[in-house]
Amino acid sequence: MKLGVIGVGAIAQIMHVPYLAELPEADIHAIADPGENVVETFGDRYDVPHRYTESAALIEERADELDGVVVTTPMHTHAEVAVAALDADLHTFVEKPVAVTPEDAQAVVDAAEETDAVCMVGYMKRFDPGFRRFQSEVADLSEIDLVTSVVIPPNVGAVIDENYDIVYADLDEGFIAESNAKRRQQVEAAIGTDDETLARAYEYHLESICHDVNALRSVFGTVEAIDHVDVFKEWKYVTAQLRYEGDRRCLLESGATDRKWYDERIRVDAPEGSASIEFSNAFIRNTPSDVRTKIGTDETTETRYTPSSDEPFKRELGHFLECIDGSVEPRTPPAESKADVELIADLFKASDRGTERTIRR
Known part of the structure; x- marks a missing residue:
């Protein structure tokens, strides 16, 4: 082809x-x-x-x-x-x-x-062998009490420069300025504000959490309400409480740091135990995700899976x-990603207004 x-x-x-x-x-x-x-x-x-x-x-x-x-x-x-x-x-x-x-x-x-x-x-998370295993482990739980999703990427530039020889484009300053202006214009249009903190937050976190929002959608369906959103540490951290179909509650956390380690994980708590996935560094090839289950009340069985190091990007x-x-x-398909963009824009609109917003995304 x-x-x-x-x-x-x-x-x-x-x-x-x-x-x-x-x-x-x-x-x-x-x-x-x-x-x-x-x-x-x-x-x-x-x-x-x-x-x-x-x-x-x-x-x-x-x-x-x-x-x-x-x-x-x-x-x-x-x-x-x-x-x-x-x-x-x-x-x-x-x-x-x-x-x-x-x-x-x-x-x-x-x-x-x-x-x-x-x-x-x-x-690419949807093609991660570990995520596919995580989906099946969640499906085996009797019911869901709480979902927690965290994504705090590292200093991506430092990770890339330490591991790869990247060829950076030689671009005219005018071209860069025009591109940045177009990007900011879209960001402000998406969330309906030119507030510097919210615009900077949306610009960063849209790209960061859309993977996790889509992964959660594939497991739990649509978000029916946003109960709470907090943007703090200037633009760097966002926390939100979401309600999925069947009144399933999700605590969503996204952050920006200069650390070198990659922190991206989803955990599902159920009455009889939990299932979790810790994603590998998305910028390092062929690093497997870690999937774990803990089952039991009187006695506990803990299982750890490393299904494959096959690269999700290649898959x-x-x-x-x-x-x-x-x-x-x-x-x-693009309709799913459109719903993801709508949801993330709604998160920052909810933060701006400080009120609960009932939605279906």
């Missing part, structure tokens, strides 16, 4: 491009990135015949040759690029979140509905290729 890769930043260099090159069905036929130095470096490294500094040119000139595209651009450009690809009837993999604003997320959903091409959003790209050939339906 001939694929185009649009956006060759750090995570694409670490995960998407190398794993696509490993998949025997995939042929990286074209790449695009605003950094010409990045395009030339990776064009040479992976022998890519067609190279662009603009995504629109890649889509316009190569759509008839390509089977699909993998979009790994900055999040505020996801919707624009995905819509253009879908309008060209290209099967489209777009990294999470599908957009910054609910309106742009809806535009992707609409574009996907108007074409026969597949659209899939890159929630989700393989799934995308299966979607292209029609053997499966996308596990993570």
Whole structure:
């Protein structure tokens, strides 16, 4: 299958491009990135015949040759690029979140509905072998008392620089300023405020917690109410209490630190015990997640599972290729990601207003 890769930043260099090159069905036929130095470096490294500094040119000139595209651009450009690809009837993999604003997320959903091409959003946690085991362990619990979800990433830049030789794009200062302004404009539109603290918080935490919000959705369904939201330590920490279907309560915590270790976990407490997953560092290849159960009241049995170190990024790209050939339906369609964006925007709107908001996401 001939694929185009649009956006060759750090995570694409670490995960998407190398794993696509490993998949025997995939042929990286074209790449695009605003950094010409990045395009030339990776064009040479992976022998890519067609190279662009603009995504629109890649889509316009190569759509008839390509089977699909993998979009790994900055999040505020996801919707624009995905819509253009879908309008060209290209099967489209777009990294999470599908957009910054609910309106742009809806535009992707609409574009996907108007074409026969597949659209899939890159929630790699959903392809983690450990998470698949965790889902089955939760399904075996008699009932659910409480769900706790925590995500506190490390200093991502420090982790990446310590482990990989990233080629950073040589970009004009004017280009960067324009891109940042577009990103902030979308952030403020999404939550309906130009409050600096809330805007900074939404900008950071949207990208951070959308994985966990989507993972929780796959296990517990829709959120029916937001009971409480607190943004504190300036913009760095957010806590929220959510109510899922069946009055299942979830405590959600998201933070930003300069620490080096990765802290992302979900725990489910039940009358007879608990099931939990501690996700591995998403920026280090082939590190397995840790799944544990504790069952018993008088006597306790504790079980620890490490199902596989198979890389979730590679598994989700393989799934995308299966979607292209029609053997499966996308596990993570854009409508789900749109609901995730809506929910996270609602969290910060609730914080701004300080009131409970009843919703269905």
